[in-house]
Amino acid sequence: MLDAKIPAGPLDDKWVDYKGHCKLVNPANKRKLEVIIVGTGLAGASAAASLGELGYKVKAFCFQDSPRRAHSIAAQGGINAAKNYQNDGDSVFRLFYDTIKGGDYRARESNVHRLAEVSANIIDQCVAQGVPFAREYGGLLSNRSFGGTQVQRTFYAAGQTGQQLLIGAYQALERQVALGNVKMYSRHEMLEVVKIDGKARGIIARDLVNGTLERHFGHAVLLCTGGYGNVFYLSTNAMGSNVTAAWKAHKKGAAFANPCFTQIHPTCIPVSGDHQSKLTLMSESLRNDGRIWVPKAQGDNRKASEIPEEERDYYLERRYPAFGNLVPRDVASRAAKERCDEGYGVGTSKQAVYLDFSAAIIRYGKIEAGKEGRDDVAEAEIITMGKEVVKEKYGNLFDMYEKITGENPYEVPMRIYPAVHYTMGGLWVDYELQTNVPGLYCLGEANVSDHGANRLGASALMQGLADGYFVIPYTLGNSLADEIYAKAIETTHPAFEAAEKEVSDRINKLMSIKGNQTVESFHKRLGKIIWEKCGMARNEKGLKEAIAEVQALKKEFWSDVKIPGEINEMNPELDKANRVADFIELGELMCIDALNRNESCGGHFREEYQTPDGEALRDDANYMYVAAWEYKGESNWELNKEPLVYDVIKPTQRNYK
Amino acid sequence: MEHYHMNLNLKVWRQKNCKTKGEFKLYRVENISSEMSFLEMFDVLNEQLIRDGDDPITFDHDCREGICGACSMYINGKPHGPWQANTTCQLHMRAFKDGDTVVVEPWRADAFPVIKDLMVDRSAFDRIIQAGGYISVNTGNAVDGNSLPIPKDDADASFAAAMCIGCGACVAACKNSSAMLFLSAKVSHLALLPQGNPERKSRVMNMVAQMDKEGFGACTNTGACEATCPKEISLSNIARLNQEYLMAGLTEK
Structure with missing residues (x-):
């Protein structure tokens, strides 16, 4: 059973109370605790910088040649914050309410309220870092409006807000690298989670330049690896954006939640x-x-x-x-x-x-x-x-x-x-952003938490930075406080050995297929199936067909894919094959999730469930839950339900008329 | 916009890794749509190479919308190719006509060693940032964002410098392989803001020292960097950098 660990007490006080009572790690002990962060976009870079500043020993990994290239950089429009600088009636509650409503009542109230609470701090932090937000002639910050809201709460830097925020986080991260608090591993891809005694204790990463597999220990592992939109082949994601890190974690026990909630940007x-x-x-x-x-x-x-x-x-x-x-x-x-x-x-x-x-x-x-x-x-x-x-x-x-x-x-x-454009689903996390695997955390777009079934514009940047700057520094300490006696585990431990072997076996298997079809051609075919049958509109018949088609595609991939080159060299086709293999498996789960959810809500539109004038028809009585899927072996998942309880907001049919 | 198709001859730099010698190889691509991006044309070529049992061409690319700074091809003698204010990924094939020969090379600079084919190692840029390209403010230390009004013109000028995507085209375009435009963009971005003031002197001194250490060449003000910069970072930033450096040097304690 999944425990979301939502603190007791009134919604307004939960986060304040949590911060006041969570366990702390003293500075001398922080130096002994190692944290692995995979992905260096807004969530990963802000977490790496903040945890480095606190004194943890951080190792950060990204597959790009520099953390500055993470796809957060491409976000254009802006970042929301409940500053009410415009005097137009904005407040923490309104941002919270808009986000819950925008998400069609499929997000957790406590997390979203916390997001709204810390939103104002994000703007302050970024301004202090030198993020050149747009300003009015009086020198004060400028705002604009965005979809799904009636106030002007969006801060921006022309059409390059993501770039400027990421550069801010990147600079903070590089400062910690210079200070020796963070060690950066660029052009590295995480290919396995290492679990010891039920806890996440490290990763297997592949150096993409020479193909070497590396073992890295951490007292905790944070996945900040972004969304899985490239399962559709065509998306606004970067070419390298992938689900692999999250998927490996999923296959090692982390539940994958609401995968069918994907956002199609208009x-x-x-x-x-x-x-x-x-x-x-x-x-x-x-x-x-x-x-x-x-x-x-x-x-x-x-x-x-x-x-x-x-x-x-x-x-x-x-x-x-x-x-x-x-x-x-x-x-x-x-x-x-x-x-x-x-x-x-x-x-x-x-x-x-x-x-x-x-x-x-x-x-x-x-x-x-x-x-x-x-x-x-x-x-x-x-x-x-x-x-x-x-x-x-x-x-x-x-x-x-x-x-x-x-x-x-x-x-x-x-x-x-x-x-x-964006995926609201992701690894299931509790209030502390921890997955159901102890020691394994998930931040930013990669997790499931805050946007429900549909994300509002200018909220992704807000969530990534909220998780990294203002949430994880508190919640991570709460569990690492119990780890201060845990010595670093040698990477010669059998669990590391086994995990590395799993990775190398898989790579060898991929390379030995020597079939006739390119990785790209498989990816395109997968994308077409998912787009047509699990895209903007879905129905039972199409989803059942899609599941069978994806299963067949998987079989074909593993018997006929053609990967050129060698293992021990820079080989982008091999990197891509690893990722596409995981996308195929995810594609199947997306369709299963969409088929299970017999309602329409947010980005999930089942044609069978709509109002007479074509609006989404929710079924709160039966589907007001987070669908967290547990991996049970090939093509086999078990559904866990986290019921969503609305104490403060009363769900209604979304009405934008 | 009229669309058309074309056949092209490509002369592409191939190099197995940084230890081996590279060479140009000739390829032919056919029936390329004018609506494709330059990298999509390379995708077509790579698919063709894989099917023929050859090694596909390795190149850096990621966002394909001109903002991440990963793509980096030297096309017909110009970083990012013939269009002004453009990245390789946003170059579209309507820039070429049927029968053209297109020469594609990696960025060439001592500080950017080739990893494979058209992919180079630009980690020197990260190390320059590590030397001081930031404002030292830990998370949680910030005051209200509106407590420090910044004149719009200053904020805009700072933003114009901060638009740098760190692609390295400026280095590739420079006959001296100088990184002055990249460095000056960061120094300007931070020096133009009041938040950047406390570290203003140490920042410029340390970043310049790191740039020299990385093996980038000196600046002789030819302006090739500005002419090729996909984000049109102005040469006036280099003037500002020189001024900052001089001031810092003269007043150093």
């Missing part, structure tokens, strides 16, 4: 052809000023500029007047899919909708003219002035769009379509 650049290797997001912040529309007539092949205003369907504004273009991501994505499926899509593929800035350009142009006290400005000049304002706000995103598509979005509307 505003991405559409697929251009079979060659496509990844998809690019256009920040949700664009929905602040862009209006989404399709033609009112099906199969309308005219250019956007030739379609008059009255023949355009601004379908989000029509369906959801209260939130309009700023509805949450799952709602916006499904609405786009619905229009395209009905034959209203635009562009050559017809799998796209318009995101149009012409109204915003004119609105901003008029404001600029107004500032100068001029009311006789010609439209052409208004447009020029408006474009300048839009450029200031979103310039880098517009440039990126033009590089990819060859079209100028200042002149013609962007074409966008939903794409896989």
Whole structure:
């Protein structure tokens, strides 16, 4: 049975009480305790820096050539915090409430409330580190609005907020490396968890440059390895983003929770052809000023500029007047899919909708003219002035769009379509961010905790940094306080030996297949199955088919994959094969989870369960739980349920109308 | 935008590891769509090589949206290829036409040894940051973010420098393999903010010393770095770096 270890007491006091009573480790003992951190994105880098500062002996691992490349860097829009600098009614409670509601009531109240509580500290910490957030002329921090909320609580640095936050955490991490508190292992991939007497005590890592397997001991192991969106092959994730570390932990006993909760982001650049290797997001912040529309007539092949205003369907504004273009991501994505499926899509593929800035350009142009006290400005000049304002706000995103598509979005509307972006599921963790394997923790996107069935925009950066800067420094100490007598275990211990052998056997097996099909071709086929049958909309029949197809694909992979090169050299194809093998297994579990959940909620939309007007239909009586799957052998999982108890918020049907 | 297909001849640098000698090899790719990215064209080539039983070409890449700084190809004599303010991953094949020959090399600099083919070791950049590219503030020490107003122009200028993605194109473009643009971007990012003031002098001294130790060359102000930088980091940052360095040197205790 899973124990979430939620502290007793009123919601507002839980975290304060926890911090006041958790066990502490004195500085002399911290020096003796070793912590392994896998992944150095926002969660991993902030945890490594903070734990290094506290005096723990930290080893940090990343597969990239530098921690600064982790995919947190690509987050664009911003980071939420309940600062209420705008005086528009924001508070810890509202951020908490919006996050729970946005997640369609499938997240744990206590964790989300803590997230909202520490959100303000994150902004302060980042400012102190020198993160150059956007500012107003008075020198104070600027905010903007984001989907699923009615206040302006999003802090940002143009369209590169993730980059700036990650560089801040990276610099803090490198400072600890220089001070000798953190040892950094770049171009290393974790391939196994080492368990001794039921506790996580280390990892097997592979040096990707020369293929050597290494054994590393830790009193605790923290996985901060990001999401598994690349199971779909095409996603906004980086090419290297993978589930392997989390999956190895899963196969060693850590429960994997809610894997079917994946987020399809509504505003991405559409697929251009079979060659496509990844998809690019256009920040949700664009929905602040862009209006989404399709033609009112099906199969309308005219250019956007030739379609008059009255023949355009601004379908989000029509369906959801209260939130309009700023509805949450799952709602916006499904609405786009619905229009395209009905034959209203635009562009050559017809799998796209318009995101149009012409109204915003004119609105901003008029404001600029107004500032100068001029009311006789010609439209052409208004447009020029408006474009300048839009450029200031979103310039880098517009440039990126033009590089990819060859079209100028200042002149013609962007074409966008939903794409896989984030995964709310992940390793099950308790209030302390510990998995059900003692000593094994999971932070950031890799864990399941805070976003329920759908994450709101600008909340991923918040969660990654909350976990790393402000949660784990307390919760880790609470259990390491009991480890101060535990000496470091030699890596000659039989458990290390066995784990290393498992890894090398698997690598040898992969290399010995010498089949005919490339790793990439398997990954593409897996992605197609999952996207079509476990993507934006799912149904029982499709999911059952998908399970059989994935099982067959797995068999084919292990008998016909072709991996060139040698083991003991830089071999990206071998690295990829290891990852794709794990994605295939995860793909099966995702479909099983989606099939089990006979309801629609957030990003999980089962076609059988919808309201007459096409909205998600939850089943709180039967499915108000976290589905935590325990691995029981090949294609065999046992379902554990963590019931979700709402003491403070009363779940209702989400309404953005 | 008209789309078209093309056949290309590729001349690609192949090198097994840092200990062996490398050489150019010729490849041909056919029916490449103008809508592909440059790296997607390499994906096509690699799939072809694997099917033919050859060793695919190794190169660094990750986000493929121009922000992580991993990709690093020297294309037709220019880091990241012919487009201005662009990374290799965002270069698209409409930059080329049918029948073109494209020459692809790794970054070349003593401080960036080749790992394999087009992949180089840029850990020298991490060590330069370790020497002082940060503000020393432990978690939990911060005051309210609005307690220290920062003029918008300063914040914007700091941000413009902080946009550096650490790809190393500036080093690859420089005839001296100097890392001055990279270093100056970090020094400027932090020196332009009041939070960066307490460590201003030691930061610049230590980072410059580390840069020299890593084997990067001197700066002779040719501006090749600025011209090739995918994030258009300005050469004026180098002027600021020199000023910071001089000030720190003159007032050193």
